[in-house]
Amino acid sequence: MCDVSAVILAGGKGTRLRPLTVFTPKPIVPMMNRPFLAFQLEMLAAAGVEKAVLSLSYQPNKIEDAIGDGSQYKTKVGYITEPNPLGTSGAFRYAADAASQTYVVLNGDILTDIDLAKVLDQHRTTKADATIVLVEVEDPTRYGLVETDTDGRVERFIEKPKAEDVPKLRSRNINAGIYILERSVLDLIPHGEHSSFEFNIFPAILEKGLNFRSYLLSNGYWRDIGNPASYLQAHMDFLAGRIGVSQRENSAHSEIATAASVDSASLLGEGCVIKPHATVRNSVLGPGVLLEEKAVVEDSVIWSHTRIAAGAAVRGSVVGRSSFIGRSSSITEGTVLGDKATIPDYSVT
Numbered sequence: 001m002c003d004v005s006a007v008i009l010a011g012g013k014g015t016r017l018r019p020l021t022v023f024t025p026k027p028i029v030p031m032m033n034r035p036f037l038a039f040q041l042e043m044l045a046a047a048g049v050e051k052a053v054l055s056l057s058y059q060p061n062k063i064e065d066a067i068g069d070g071s072q073y074k075t076k077v078g079y080i081t082e083p084n085p086l087g088t089s090g091a092f093r094y095a096a097d098a099a100s101q102t103y104v105v106l107n108g109d110i111l112t113d114i115d116l117a118k119v120l121d122q123h124r125t126t127k128a129d130a131t132i133v134l135v136e137v138e139d140p141t142r143y144g145l146v147e148t149d150t151d152g153r154v155e156r157f158i159e160k161p162k163a164e165d166v167p168k169l170r171s172r173n174i175n176a177g178i179y180i181l182e183r184s185v186l187d188l189i190p191h192g193e194h195s196s197f198e199f200n201i202f203p204a205i206l207e208k209g210l211n212f213r214s215y216l217l218s219n220g221y222w223r224d225i226g227n228p229a230s231y232l233q234a235h236m237d238f239l240a241g242r243i244g245v246s247q248r249e250n251s252a253h254s255e256i257a258t259a260a261s262v263d264s265a266s267l268l269g270e271g272c273v274i275k276p277h278a279t280v281r282n283s284v285l286g287p288g289v290l291l292e293e294k295a296v297v298e299d300s301v302i303w304s305h306t307r308i309a310a311g312a313a314v315r316g317s318v319v320g321r322s323s324f325i326g327r328s329s330s331i332t333e334g335t336v337l338g339d340k341a342t343i344p345d346y347s348v349t
Helices: 037-046 060-067 087-095 116-125 163-168 197-207 228-239
Strands: 004-010 051-056 076-081 102-107 110-112 130-136 144-148 154-159 173-182 212-216 222-224 279-281 296-298 313-315
Touching: 004 037, 004 087, 037 051, 037 060, 037 102, 037 110, 037 116, 051 060, 051 087, 060 076, 087 102, 087 197, 102 116, 110 173, 116 130, 116 173, 116 212, 130 144, 130 197, 154 197, 154 212, 197 212, 222 228
Parallel strands: 004 051, 004 102, 051 076, 130 212, 279 296, 296 313
Antiparallel strands: 102 173, 110 222, 130 173, 144 154, 144 173
């Protein structure tokens, strides 16, 4: 689709995902041992969108080094670094390809298996100026809620509704952070100025009476991976087969002792070493992770080159790269350790 290009808004500092994002920008945190952005780029490629610009701000060089020109994801990737914070729509305006007529805009922390080609088809069929993807959630108070009419036309936005107001609302459909926009919308956004889709541009689209449509993701997967609990749950959903995207494969170059136990649900990266009587259950281990004798990892994500000493146990946690978990230590559910963390022997966290 040469008339369609994408902009991925990936300029945030990932504050909610700390300490995991202190040294690793959120767009490339490992997801199933791949840079997170790989899933968004492959989603675009599957829909025939061949060009994407990444709008960056925080540690842009690391992102560019990880993603490269995008050829491995079948999408030509370019990079734009904001000169100063421009907001969601300001960043889009700064990064948008002037040669395109239609734009796919993605928030850089959304994991979904949506069929983007269907969204584009509906957008064209309805001759929309703008299409926003919606998803229903149980608790809309953390998001921007969107009200539509029976034909899917957008009528109103309610940013983070109060809990006491939720029962009175017509729906619990929220902004999923995926938009299809025509140049008629691009022209509403001031160049080089700070502006927000939610507070400035979407209200302007409604005010001007443009054709603003919605697409409800009713049967697919959607998750904002912006905090550690959600990041971990996304991995658990992958391991449980709840996400219909790229198939995962275990590395053929890991060393697993005969007496070790690694279940079929788990994913091991390149060069992992699992010593005798160690156990891995429903977990993702990054490249070069070492589990010594009788170590246990369950329902967890362990980033690359971390060492878990003999008798230590990690359950329901995320451990950053190049960390050390001491002998007979216990890392309990909900723990999040940043890169190069050291837990002394016999500790409990």
